[in-house]
Amino acid sequence: MTRLSDKYDPGPQIAQCGGINLGTPDLEKSLWFFRDTLGMEEVERRGNVSYLRCHQELGHHSLVLTEQAEAIVNAYSFRVRRPQDVELFAEELKRQEIEVLEVPAETEIGRGTAIRFLLPGGDHPFELYYDIDKPLAPEHMRSRLPSNSSKRRGLGVRRIDHFNIQTSPSTINQAEQWVRANLGFKRREFAYLPESPGTVMASWMSVTPQMHDLAIVANRQDKKAQLHHVAFNLQDFSDGLVAADILKDLDVSFSAGPGKHGIGQAMYLYVHDPASDHRVELYAGGYLIFDPDWEPIEWKKEAFPDGLTWYGDPIDTKPGSRGRDTTGSAGLHLK
Amino acid sequence: MTRLSDKYDPGPQIAQCGGINLGTPDLEKSLWFFRDTLGMEEVERRGNVSYLRCHQELGHHSLVLTEQAEAIVNAYSFRVRRPQDVELFAEELKRQEIEVLEVPAETEIGRGTAIRFLLPGGDHPFELYYDIDKPLAPEHMRSRLPSNSSKRRGLGVRRIDHFNIQTSPSTINQAEQWVRANLGFKRREFAYLPESPGTVMASWMSVTPQMHDLAIVANRQDKKAQLHHVAFNLQDFSDGLVAADILKDLDVSFSAGPGKHGIGQAMYLYVHDPASDHRVELYAGGYLIFDPDWEPIEWKKEAFPDGLTWYGDPIDTKPGSRGRDTTGSAGLHLK
Amino acid sequence: MTRLSDKYDPGPQIAQCGGINLGTPDLEKSLWFFRDTLGMEEVERRGNVSYLRCHQELGHHSLVLTEQAEAIVNAYSFRVRRPQDVELFAEELKRQEIEVLEVPAETEIGRGTAIRFLLPGGDHPFELYYDIDKPLAPEHMRSRLPSNSSKRRGLGVRRIDHFNIQTSPSTINQAEQWVRANLGFKRREFAYLPESPGTVMASWMSVTPQMHDLAIVANRQDKKAQLHHVAFNLQDFSDGLVAADILKDLDVSFSAGPGKHGIGQAMYLYVHDPASDHRVELYAGGYLIFDPDWEPIEWKKEAFPDGLTWYGDPIDTKPGSRGRDTTGSAGLHLK
Amino acid sequence: MTRLSDKYDPGPQIAQCGGINLGTPDLEKSLWFFRDTLGMEEVERRGNVSYLRCHQELGHHSLVLTEQAEAIVNAYSFRVRRPQDVELFAEELKRQEIEVLEVPAETEIGRGTAIRFLLPGGDHPFELYYDIDKPLAPEHMRSRLPSNSSKRRGLGVRRIDHFNIQTSPSTINQAEQWVRANLGFKRREFAYLPESPGTVMASWMSVTPQMHDLAIVANRQDKKAQLHHVAFNLQDFSDGLVAADILKDLDVSFSAGPGKHGIGQAMYLYVHDPASDHRVELYAGGYLIFDPDWEPIEWKKEAFPDGLTWYGDPIDTKPGSRGRDTTGSAGLHLK
Structure with a gap:
């Protein structure tokens, strides 16, 4: 079939938030959380590294758990739209004199060649890849729905949803603009720091119709390279309530929720992996943006509390209020 | 901000399923259904034409109700991604010697210039437009969420979701391939006619990560230019159950549901506007496709019943089983 | 049919929490809340008094709104199990030298003769009645489900659920024991005041398998005759979330919720009638008690926060924290 | 505390539908269903007999699975309200010349002395007991909610809900009247056989405010002593949908559902234990009856389909339509 689109070149693009590689001091305990409790499938284990995916993900993994001393984020991975986009992005990074490492195929099992660099202004280790295996689940786990x-x-949990990362207020504008200018993220909702108009306090951005695939938030303790949370998607708000009920009875640490964000209109429940203390958001609902001329929504100071918590358990933004605040990241080296 | 994407031209693209213009013999009764019962906002009324939108839609309308003798579809409208795409699509249609009408701005109130043509192989009147007003709702109805x-x-109902249209088995392949080749729709799930392998029985296609923005289905009575249903989106499966409960008590005609499709994994409830008998699907959930290399899922005969109805009230595909089957379309002329 | 039970006499008993008569300074505004927003049916209006019921209630009313200067509670009404129980309870009250008024039939429209007295230790005006009309709803509102x-x-909202009343810590034990000894309420869950072991802080009691039809709580400001809230029942937790969403957008005042109580295992959402500021709980779920040998559950200080809020928006028990605290009651006179 | 009720004697009464003892040819497979899938706790195992309860049940068990050749019901057990009621009911049975066996304590582990007899007109083995242990769950399973x-x-599944039993049309009136006259069940909703007015087709009865704790239905194949289904309660309708989704993917046999009954207003999902083929209803919602003067609702022929299925997957009442129809019962002997 000849397609009209074949006459055009959209250029390199990000397809989705693909996966995260989390360090944990206790792999078995983290597996109790992500696999046995949240319900992910452990697709593969190699030594001290486990690869997991959700039941609605066909790719090899969206979560890598690496047993290691430091409970930091080893990589934030994004999948690109076309095989050639990995190389095209690498060229652009080099043009901008940003240091790029090539991550050989199978460094993460099941994944093809990737590139790795530090987010300018954020220092988060980003990886871009295209190829990923799509293994069938073992027969007893396999769904009858293809x-x-x-x-x-x-x-x-049915799929990874988004990353919420933090960096220093002094460099956040650089980071936010860089992902918009280079990775194609669009600002969907945002707020400036009340004390510093024009400086991003939080920006929710996406390459897909989701309200956000990536949020960048100013870190109140002036730290770069931080993870606030990684989110996994649930089907319905009622699934979020059942999750809250069960996790509360399991005495898993909550940092906030359940509640509904005004920003994004989604249900949130923030809990912590008991082994690594990484914060995980169980996320449901939200609106989709199909408008090509979407005007980013700005949240001013007075309305912002309704934006964080439209209803439900309020989010407390004071550092250390409940649970670990954020998680640092590995730098620019291969794990 | 200089964007990497500015160096590239993705060509003309469809952004979303934008709206539908339905004929109804009794405007007030249709408004009882769409506005007073489903909960849409009547944004504007001009004579015998009413413009409505859902509470999560910022554009002027996604539904036009036109009081007229024939309860047919006057137009299926799609919004394009960029202002220039309307003209670029018009040029391509002319290149293919497909007749195109220009629909002047404000023919549908609040909408800019559009083009109108008949879907090759389907004869459905398609309209493409970019500009649409985004009026604020009256203050007493306005949401506190921007x-x-x-x-x-x-x-x-929070937004229009998709169209399901039908055409003759003898021309369905032409129609399905045409939208894929020219409008950028991707096949996500499909089935061939058991009696005619290679002939599409049903194809679910999208330009967005939704499993479908448009489905094309073979009409068992060999009719072209038919609407099977237009779908509106609900947040949660529980909203679909509440809708079923209330609509049943209002004695609104059900054709099937509630139930869950295996195809698309969404809840369905098919009901009929009591004035026009157009079929409306109340639709919730479903999975999103972010994989750029998605392999279309083929449903073979044995599995197809699970695809139609994974659980719940089974869909009966025999003509005339419950409610009006399909609704014809206006031809290539301006309303 | 001869019944084995005919050989026995169970004595006078309370059948259910039947209704409440609330004073409001603005009847129309209260009707906007209870009728137009919560969805109750206004069964009858006489002058400045409106009678309402929920869609799952067959009796004439469970809520009376009386327009009057003081936004107090005019009566808490309980239905008895047998016609003769009204008189039997009256005799017992007289035996105990508790002052009793006879409330003539039709004082509340649709209701038979009642008796009225002040709860010993609480001073809340309680009314006991048996007869109540069961009028059909107007045809356009009538359900197809009998x-x-x-x-x-x-x-x-589908039915009235329970009352939560407050009295002074110095008399709460008297009140709580009186309803248990005389009205047949059973303690289901309870807590003592941490500073005064043996003094009830809160007691949840029922005559039905519900965890509570009536709660009595110590008032921190030492007031007797207070209403903390009247609760109306929703079918599912998801209905509570939809209610929160809509009420928040209507800018109705929340005092807490949505959340789930550990005590009773039910969802709560406390909001205020914008006219009278009476607190209303929208309540869903909870467990039922069928065990005849149920052991009342005592909540100790450390566990109590989980009892109040198992998950969701935490209940703040500090006086005046959000919304009006409590509502006083009319004394021993007929309205 | 002296209670007013102490002056009266309500006589022997049934407190609740307490438990069922099911035969199964494959205990491990039945445990996969009831314990591993539905989520019951296996409290105890003795040889080929397993005792299970739901997470909201404090008593020792509500389900006994007995490995045996015949997949029949060994006993339907009801708990009485007072210790002396077991003996009082035994005396009444003897007075009526109904044969009664004494079932020694610990015949079912954790249970006190019971009596056993065959339901007049039904031949179902009924057992009445009062004493039952309330063991704590093992610490790792124990809830933080008391x-x-x-x-x-x-x-x-949170508790057993009700039994639906069948008997021959020629004796059903005897059976239905007997439980009403002797065990205190009240008719809540019912239908007569269209071909035989005055003969019960189905009667939903309760001793509690539930719409039914016990239903008796005419067996179309003229069999006595049949179980149609035993029901377990879920919290919300959304739980019923999640159950349908998961059970469908596990390829467990459905006989009908999910759907909502007009009769009782509850969600149903009928599935079969894959080992024994006993039908189990997963049941959510429904209305509660607090009216002491409840008028039983009669369902006439025209409305009856809406009564069976208000919405959702319709119940097919033709014998053998889907799954095993009914399950016979053991006679009057101790297992």
Whole structure:
């Protein structure tokens, strides 16, 4: 079939928030959380590294758990739209004199060649890749629905949803603009620091119709390279309530939720992996943006509390209020 | 900000399923259904034409109700990604010697210039437009959330979701291939006619990460230019159950549902506007496709019943089983 | 049919929490809240008094709104199990030298003769009645389900659920024991004041398998005759979330919620009638008690926060924290 | 505390539908279903007999699985309100010349002395007991909520709800009247056989405010002593949908559902234990009856389909339509 689009070249693009590689001091305990409780499938284990995916993900993994001393983020990975986009992005990074490492295929099992660099202004280790295996789940776990890799289990997380990362107020504008200018992220909702108009306090951005695939937030303790949370998607708000009920009875640490954000209109429940203390958001609902001329929504100071918490358990933004605040990142080296 | 994407030209693209213009013999009765029961906002009325939108839509309308003798579809409208795409698509249609009408701005109130043509192989009147007003709702209806145009009401439909159209088995392949080749729709799930392998029985396609923005289905009575249903989106499966409960008590005609499709993993509830008998699907959930290398899922005969109805009230595909089957379309002329 | 039970006499008993008569300074505004927003049916209006019921209630009313200067509670009404129980309870009250008024039939429209007295230790005006009309709803509102009086509307409150009343710590034990000894309420869950072991801080009691039809709580400002809230029942937790969403957008005042109580395992959402500021709980779920040998659950200080809020928006028990604290009651006179 | 009720004697009464003892040819497979999938706790195992309860049940068990050749019901057990009621009911049975066996304590582990007899007109083996142990769950399963015995797991069944039993049309009136006259069940909703007015087709009865604790239905194949289904309660309708989704993917046999009954207003999902083929209803919602003067609702022929299925997957009442129809019962002997 000849397609009209074949006459055009959209250039290199990010397709989705693909996966995260989290360090944990206790792999078995983290597996109790992500696999046995949230319901992810452990697709593969190699030594002290485990690869997991959700039941609605066909790719090899969206979460890598690496047993290591430091509970930091080893990589934030984004999938690109076309095989050639990995190389095209690498060229652009070099043109901008940003240091880029090539991550050989199978460094993360099941994944092709990737590139790795530090987010300008954020220092978060970003990886871009295209190729990823799509293994069938073992027969006893395999879903009868071909759009699911495995049967729903546990709390029913169905796919990775987004990253929320933090950096210093002094460099956040650089980081936010860089992902918009170079990776194609669009600002969907945002707020400036009340004390510093024009400086991003938080920006929710996406390359997809989701309200955000990536949020960048100013870190109140002036730290760069921080993870606030990684989010996994649930089907319905009712799934979020069941998750809250079960996690509370399991005495898993909550930092906030359940509640509904005004920003994005989604249900949130922030809990912590008991082994690594990384914050995980169980996320449901939200609106989709199909308008090509979407005007980013600015949240001013007075309305901002409704933006954080439209209803439900309020989010406390004071550092250390509940649970670990943020998680640092590995630098520019291969794990 | 200089964007990397500025160096590239993605060509003309469809952004979303934008709206539908339905004929109804009784405007007030149709408004009872769409406005008072489903909960849409009537944004504007001009004579016998009413313009409505859902509470999560910022554009002027996604539904036009036109009081007229024939309960047919006057137009299926798609919004394009860039202002220039309307003209670029018009040029391509002329190049292919497809007749195109220009629909002047404000023919549908609030909308800019559009083009109108008949879908090759389907004869459905398609309209493409870019400009649309984004009026604020009246103050008493306006939502405190800036991402909603108005407060949630009634059964809580939040946006138009997709069209399901039908054409003759003898021309369906032409229609399906034409939208894929020219409008950028991607096949996500599909089935061939059991009696005619290679002939599309149903194809679910999208330009967005939704599993489908448009489905094309073979009409069992060999009719072209038919609407099977237009779908409106609900937030959660529980909203679909509440809708079923209330609509049943209002004695609105159901053709099937509630139930969950295996195809697309969404909840369905098919009901009929009591004035026009057009079929409307209340639709919730479903999975999103972010994989750039998505392999279309083929449904073979044995699995197809699970695809139609994974659980719940089974869909009966026999003509005339419950409610009006399909609705014809206006031809290539301006209303 | 001869019944084995005919050989026995269970004595006078309370059948259910039947209704409440609330004073409001602005009847129309209160009707906007209870009728137009929560979805109750206004069964009858006489002058400045309106009678309402929920769609799953067959009796004439469970809520009376009386326009008057003081936004107090005029009566808490309980239905008894048998016609003769009204008189039997009256005799017992007289035996105990508690002053009793006879409330003539039709004092509240649709209701038979009642008796009225002040709760010993609480001073809340309690009324006991048996006869109540069961009028059909107007045809356009009538449900097609005979177990519902009308079609579900608005936020879908389906029946009155319970009263939560407050009295002074110095008399609360008297009040709590009196309803248990005389009205047949059973303690289901309770807590003592941390500073005064043996003094009830809160006691949740029922005559039905509900965890509570009546709660009595110590008032921190030492006031007797207070209403903390009256609760209306929703079918599902998801209905509570939809209610929160809509009420928040309507800018109705929340005092807490949505959240889930550990005590009773039910969802709560406390909001205020904008006219009278009476607190209303929208309540869903909870467990039922069928065990005849149920051991009342005592909540000790450390666990109590989990009892109040198992998850969700935490209940703040500091006086005046959000919204009006409590509402006083009319004394021992007929309205 | 002296209670007013102490002056009266309500006589022997049934407190609740307490438990069922099911035969199964494959205990491990039945445990996969009831314990591992539905989420019950296996409290105890003795040889080929397993005792299970739901997470909201404090008593020792509500389900006994007995490995045996015949997949029949060994006993339907009801708990009485007072210790002396077991003996009082035994005396009444003897007075009526109904044969009664004494079932010694610990015949079912954890249970006190019971009596056993065949339901007149039904031949179902009924057992009445009062004493039952309330063991704590093992620490790792124990809930942090004292009103739950264990943490919610699996599909979240929280308690046994009701029995639906069948007998021959020629004796059904005897059976239905007997339980009403002697065990205190009240008719809540019912239908007569269209071909035989005055003969019960189905009667939903309760001793509690539930719409039914016991239903008796005419068996179309003229069999006595049949079980149609035993029901377990879920919290919300959304739990019923999640259960349907998961059970469908596990390829468990459905006989009908999910859907909502007009009769009782509850969600149903009928599935079959894959080992024994006993039908199990997962049941959510429904209305509660507090009216002491409740008028039983009669369902006439025309309305009856809406009564069976208000919305959702329709119940097919033709014998053998989907799954095993009914399950016979053991006679009057001790297992």
